Amino acid sequence: MTEDQVQIRELVRRIARERVAPRAAEIDRTAEYPQDMFDLLRELGLFALPFPEAYGGSNSMVSSCLAIEELGRACYNTAYLLLLQWVPFGAILAGGTQEQRERFLPRLAAGELRGAISSTEPQSGSDVAGIRTRAAEVPGGFRLTGSKIWCTNSHIADFVLVAARVGDEKGKGSGSIGLFIVERGTPGFVVGRREDKMGARGVPACALFLDDAFVPSENVLGEPGKGFKLVMETFNKSRPLIGARGVGLAQGATDLAREFVQNRQAFGQRVSDFQGVRWMLADMAMQTEAARNLVYKAAAMVDAGVSLEQLASIAAMSKCFATDAAMKVATDAVQLFGAAGISNEYPINRYFRDAKVLQIVEGTNQIQRNIIADRLLGRGAR
Secondary structure, three states, X not given: OOHHHHHHHHHHHHHHHHHHHHHHHHHHHXXXXXXXXHHHHHHHOHHHOOOOHHHOOOOOHHHHHHHHHHHHHHOHHHHHHHXXXXXXXXXXXXXXXXXXXXXXXXXXXXOOOOEEEEOOOOOOOOOHHHOOOEEEEEOOEEEEEEEEXXXXXXXXOOEEEEEEEXXXXXXXXXXXXXXXXXXXXXOOEEEEEEOOOOOOOOOOEEXXXXXXXXXXXXXXXXXXXXXXXXXXXXXXXXXXHHHHHHHHHHHHHHHHHHHHHHOOEEOXXXXXXXXXXXXXXXXXXXXXXXXXXXXXXXXXXXXXXXOHHHHHHHHHHHHHHHHHHHHHHHHHHHHHHHHHHHOOOOOHHHHHHHHHHHOOOOOOHHHHHHHHHHHHHOOOOO
């Protein structure tokens, strides 16, 4: 790491320990949006971190993963606030016009605007190419009709990047997907109820309903009908950040389990002196460190500007391996806590629930395995 990256890590680690960790359990318990944590991240200037210096950032995916990891050790939900700001920022930076960049990016970087991105639909899940929401071209723009699910941050977002199929009902395949900036208050655009989630409870996910919602031409992101590539580019570049959430969660679960077994007695000795317990913790440390190295390799490739074709497989590996590791480590941590592990009085069950969420969101780990296999073997029959 560079000296700047070390400083970022140490700053965020201290803030996570002193100001974020004391709030983590309450955020999970109440499932209320942590506005105080958003304000803290804005105060620290972290929303601009991955982006060019023109927006106040470090232009470093490695630095961004460090911040996500350190926050994730203490509170999944607070770490998630960064990612939710970064994904729409990255999409507009990659595919937006100069006017769109000037209108949205400085305010996103400053935490003055909040965004969201929505591709998931009830019938298609991770299948972006299977989107049914329609965008019909009309004078001055497009009218969107359809529904979405699991749109995180949409309850508070000032705009949502909505993926929709351009054209009539005959339009098929990924080539006809468009990405549209739908602003809050647009007639015909309704945010539905919040999901009652198992994990990631502090940042709500909602359904979206679009009934002939008009999007002006200046809010079309990229070339109409070519949004699939932009969505995939956005997801590919964000996957190391998802992996970093897994690393942070695994490290946090390991920290808690280590402290717990060192302070418990059984059969006349410390629990941490039993060889079986020591081996479990050794495996947890190995899995976490392996995930960390894969995540930061992927992040470094983003910083190096490698092609999307080169990045896709490693990015998928980093997301899949790190979140699977988080689930395995959190499961073993709960086991080491014994009966206390299933009590809400102890934080470890929160890590377990949040880890399960990570295996599913931002492209399920089965989808990540498909991406890796396609790179190894070529695309299989669909």
